[in-house]
Amino acid sequence: MEAVYKTPDTMIDTPTHYCPGCGHGIIQRLIAEIIDEKNIKGKTIGIAPVGCAVLAYNYLDIDMCEAAHGRPPAVATGIKRVHPDKIVFSYQGDGDLAAIGLSEIIHTANRSENITVIFVNNAVYGMTNGQMAPTTLLNQKTLTTPQGRSEQCDGPPLRICELLSVVGGSRFIARASVTSPKNIINTKQLIEKGFKTQIQEKGFSLIEVLSPCPVYWRMSSVESIKFIDDEMTKTFPLGVFKDWESQN
């Protein structure tokens, strides 16, 4: 009998450390599937961030490098400049990319470094138990916004795709989510497009993925999915923000 669904070759078959209902496992599996399908396992190098996904190298069977908090785009730049023929991607959370690493992501995009960034937005610092992230929604309660995020005190949530799409050097910028099979398939297509952007040497690509964090949202998995679909997407609309193919 032919197996129609199996662990991707690039995915190490082991239980993950992620919390129940977390989206990281799905997103990392999608990356593994794409690497298999494109047959680029032996030429792909990944960067793991500080945060929940630091142990991504325990699940992805490829060459990988850790980076200091916020610096994966710089580390990716350093690797890609040495190996322009390899596929280099960074995998980053919202605290890593949108707070401490905002400078690196903007300048890396503007230099149009030929790398792909997978940006996982779960609107909270997960690894440190759920503090406010730059992407936390207004009125969303976190450990450090016990009354809910206030626009007056904390500013509104930072929209990374919108921000990076006006940066001159960015080439492919899109936002997706992993809340339904349809959305997961869409996420996979957008990440594939990011890799294609790099393989065809078009320059910088970033795919933001809205991802549930039930434990630190203090919600059930089902409620978390609903929160993304009903609330997060109002602030972070899904879609393609910039595409070199349609720009000519």
Add this chain to the structure above:
Amino acid sequence: MTSTDENKKYLLTGNEACAEAAIQAGCRFYYGYPITPQNEILTHMAIRMPQVGGTSIQVESELAAINMVHGSAAAGARTMTSSSSPGISLKQEGISYLAGSELPCVIVNIQRGGPGLGDISPSQADYFQAVKGGGHGDYHTIVLAPSSVQETADLVYDAFDLADRYRNPVMILGDAQLGQMMESVVFNKKCEPDSFKKEWALTGATGRKRNIIKSFYPVQGELEEFNAKLQEKYSLIKSKEVRYEEINTEDADIVVVAYGTCARICKEILMKNKIPNIKIGLLRPITLWPYPSQVIQEIAGKVQAILTVEMSAGQMVEDVRLSVSGRCPVYFYGRTGGGIPSPKDIIRKIIEIIPVKEKATCAT
């Protein structure tokens, strides 16, 4: 300059010699941010790297620079960044990660006066930061301190070899004077970057098991085991890589310990025999880590006193005292904030020490 001829002498600043030597040593990935007094490194790299097929990026921040170095080192290349004191402070987290990930690279600090924004004059006030770790955690960088333009070039070659040999960051610790002054220099050191096999590097896992470059050891006990391995490496470096220059220490009354620019000034006093009735020796540490403690300890048993001269409020003198360990009095003379000791000041200090030598039982 567009190329180098190994038989030719060039008139260059220390900064330019540093940059050119890095290229000659096989460095092809340089990342830097403008800061005085090391800007000539950046501008030299911007001209020369494209000529040799290398990469030189003027980055958005010192953090980006050191982390690009992290990436290129992880990818197996010879890579370098440079800055001056405030910029080097910014790089410290990255240097800790490089040491923790055992990545070879070269970091150049052309020191200026501090603390804070300080000034752009020569200083040696980053000694503690350079040799005691600088960033977080138990680690060391190998620290090389040149005292001329030629030695700057020569030590840059050696820095890349040492970095690759020990998989460890190496720092060149210069200062504004060494970086800015011009002297003749030849680039004739032989260098074989390819002789270091980097099987651990990230090159894409084709035909081998995948490689991971990391410094995170969350499982209880693993980090202690890794630290033990690092300490073993540091012991090996201490036993094999100590370098220093010793002049007239054999029958000296007093030995001056100084490095870099201060050592040049002290050497002038010795060479010109400026105090004929006092025998002065010089011990010039070339490696500041590992420190030449053994030789200083031996000297301490033979002299009446040791004088440490620095462009700081007294930093290296602590390592001198640890090495001497009470065997003789240790004196200190220093200038701070961009002040440079003059031969006259040092001579005055020496004359002050020697007549009171019998009374001097404790260090001042």
